[in-house]
Amino acid sequence: MTTGTLKAADVIRAIAFAREHTLRLAVKGGGHNIAGNAVCDGGLLLDLTPMKSVHVDPVQRTARVEPGVTLGELDKETQAFGLATPVGINSTTGISGLTLGAGFGWTSRSLGLSIDNLLSADVVTADGKLIRCSDKQEPDLFWAIRGGGGNFGVVTSFEFKLHAVGPLVLSGLVIHPIAAAPELLRQYRKLSAEAPDELALWFVMRKAPPLPFLPPEWHGKEILVFAACYNGDIQKGEKAMAPLRALGQPIADVIAPHPFIAWQSILDPLLAPGMRNYWKSQSFTAISDGAIDIMVDYAKKLPSPDCELAFAQLGGKINQVGATATAYPHRELQYLINIHTRWANASDDKACIAWARGLFDALTPHATGGVYVNFMPEDETQQRVQTSAYGRNYDRLAQLKQKYDPANLFSVNQNIRPGA
Numbered sequence: 001m002t003t004g005t006l007k008a009a010d011v012i013r014a015i016a017f018a019r020e021h022t023l024r025l026a027v028k029g030g031g032h033n034i035a036g037n038a039v040c041d042g043g044l045l046l047d048l049t050p051m052k053s054v055h056v057d058p059v060q061r062t063a064r065v066e067p068g069v070t071l072g073e074l075d076k077e078t079q080a081f082g083l084a085t086p087v088g089i090n091s092t093t094g095i096s097g098l099t100l101g102a103g104f105g106w107t108s109r110s111l112g113l114s115i116d117n118l119l120s121a122d123v124v125t126a127d128g129k130l131i132r133c134s135d136k137q138e139p140d141l142f143w144a145i146r147g148g149g150g151n152f153g154v155v156t157s158f159e160f161k162l163h164a165v166g167p168l169v170l171s172g173l174v175i176h177p178i179a180a181a182p183e184l185l186r187q188y189r190k191l192s193a194e195a196p197d198e199l200a201l202w203f204v205m206r207k208a209p210p211l212p213f214l215p216p217e218w219h220g221k222e223i224l225v226f227a228a229c230y231n232g233d234i235q236k237g238e239k240a241m242a243p244l245r246a247l248g249q250p251i252a253d254v255i256a257p258h259p260f261i262a263w264q265s266i267l268d269p270l271l272a273p274g275m276r277n278y279w280k281s282q283s284f285t286a287i288s289d290g291a292i293d294i295m296v297d298y299a300k301k302l303p304s305p306d307c308e309l310a311f312a313q314l315g316g317k318i319n320q321v322g323a324t325a326t327a328y329p330h331r332e333l334q335y336l337i338n339i340h341t342r343w344a345n346a347s348d349d350k351a352c353i354a355w356a357r358g359l360f361d362a363l364t365p366h367a368t369g370g371v372y373v374n375f376m377p378e379d380e381t382q383q384r385v386q387t388s389a390y391g392r393n394y395d396r397l398a399q400l401k402q403k404y405d406p407a408n409l410f411s412v413n414q415n416i417r418p419g420a
C-alpha cells in the first residue's frame with residue numbers, strides 16, 4: 001500500500017473556488033492526454049498527482065486507487081499479490097484519464113476494458129458533493145463516467161476488480177523488414193481473427209530504434225513489429241503464438257516469458273515525454289486489403305524517426321458488453337490504429353501533422369467512423385466528439401451532463417455539452 005497527501009476535501013474546495021470565481025478548471029490525473037487537457041491557460045489547475053494511494057484487498061480481489069496513480073504504480077501494487085486489472089500499455093499513463101475514457105491494453109481481450117472492471121468510484125460533482133457511484137448507487141453517474149471522460153466530476157477514488165495475472169506472461173516482439181509487410185499483414189488478419197481471447201496480437205510499423213537484439217544494419221530502417229502477449233498458461237501461450245512466429249523470415253524474435261510488470265513498461269522508451277505529438281485514430285471491425293496497402297505506403301514515408309503506426313487488437317471480452325451498457329459505445333470493434341505522430345522540432349510541425357492527417361483521411365473509407373475518445377487530439381470538432389466518440393450514447397450523456405454539471409464547469413476535456 002502506498003499513501004497520498006491531497007484529499008477529497010481539497011478537491012471539494014478547489015471545485016468551489018473555481019465555481020465561485022468562474023475560473024476555467026483543468027484537472028490533471030497522469031497528465032498523459034495528447035490533447036493537453038490536463039492543463040489550461042488563465043484558469044485553475046487541479047493537480048491530482050499527489051493522490052497516490054493504492055490499497056489492494058487480496059482476499060476480495062479488489063483495489064482502491066487514488067487518481068494520481070500511474071499504471072506502473074498500480075501494477076506494482078497488484079502484482080505483489082499476483083493480481084492485475086486491465087490497463088494500458090505504457091506504464092507512465094495515468095489511471096484516471098485512461099479509465100474515464102475506457103482503458104484497454106494487453107489483457108483486455110481476456111479481462112475486458114478498465115471500465116468493465118470498475119466496481120465503484122467516488123466523484124466530486126460540480127456542486128461540491130462527494131458521491132459514491134456504482135451499479136447500485138447513483139447508477140446514472142456510474143454509467144456516464146465509464147467512457148464519458150472528466151465531464152461529470154472529479155474522481156477521487158476508483159475501485160477495481162482484480163484478476164490473477166502472471167507473474168510471468170509469454171510476450172514479446174517479432175520483427176520483419178517492411179518489404180514483407182503487405183503479405184504478412186494479410187496473414188496477420190487471419191491469425192488475429194482466429195486468436196483466443198487470452199492472446200493480444202498488435203503490430204507497429206516504424207523506423208527501427210537501436211534495440212540491442214536488432215543487427216545494427218537495421219537501425220533506422222522501416223520495420224514491421226508484431227507485439228504479442230498471452231494472458232494465461234505459458235505452454236498454451238506457446239501454442240497460440242506458434243502461427244505468428246512461423247510467419248516469414250523475421251529479423252528478430254524475442255518472444256519469451258517476461259514478468260508481467262516488465263512487459264507492461266516495455267514500450268515506455270518509445271513513448272517518452274518531451275516530444276511534440278499529434279495523434280489520430282481510426283477504428284475497424286475488419287482489415288481490408290486497401291487499409292493494409294495504405295498503412296504500408298505511409299509506413300514507407302514516415303516524417304520522423306519517432307513516428308509510428310500502432311495497430312491494436314481489441315475484441316474478445318470487450319465486445320461481450322452491450323454498446324449502451326456504459327458510455328463507451330464501440331463494442332463492435334476488432335482493431336484500432338493510433339497514428340503516433342511524434343517529432344522533436346517545431347520546424348517539422350507542418351510535415352508531421354500533414355502525414356498524420358493524410359493517413360487518417362486515406363483510411364477513412366476503410367474504418368467505422370468511430371473513435372476512442374482518449375486518442376483524440378486537441379483540434380477535434382465538437383461534432384466528432386458527439387457523433388464519432390459517443391454516437392448513440394451522446395444524447396443520454398448530454399442529459400446527464402445537464403443534471404450533474406449544468407454550467408459546464410468541467411469543460412477542459414473532449415466536451416459533452418449540457419443538453420435537455
Ligand SMILES: Cc1cc2nc3c(=O)[nH]c(=O)nc-3n(C[C@H](O)[C@H](O)[C@H](O)COP(=O)(O)OP(=O)(O)OC[C@H]3O[C@@H](n4cnc5c(N)ncnc54)[C@H](O)[C@@H]3O)c2cc1C
Nearest residue numbers: 029030031032033037038088089094096097098104150155
Ligand atoms: C504514451 C501513451 C500511451 C497510451 N496508451 C494507451 C493504452 O494502451 N490504452 C488506452 O486505453 N489509452 C492509452 N493512452 C491514452 C490515455 O488513456 C489517455 O491519454 C488518458 O487520458 C491519460 O490519462 P491521464 O490521467 O494520464 O491524463 P490527463 O491528461 O491527466 O487527463 C486526461 C483527461 O481526463 C481528465 N481527468 C484526469 N483525471 C481526472 C479525474 N480524476 N477526474 C476527472 N477527470 C480527470 C482531465 O481533465 C483530462 O480531460 C495512451 C496515451 C499515451 C500518451
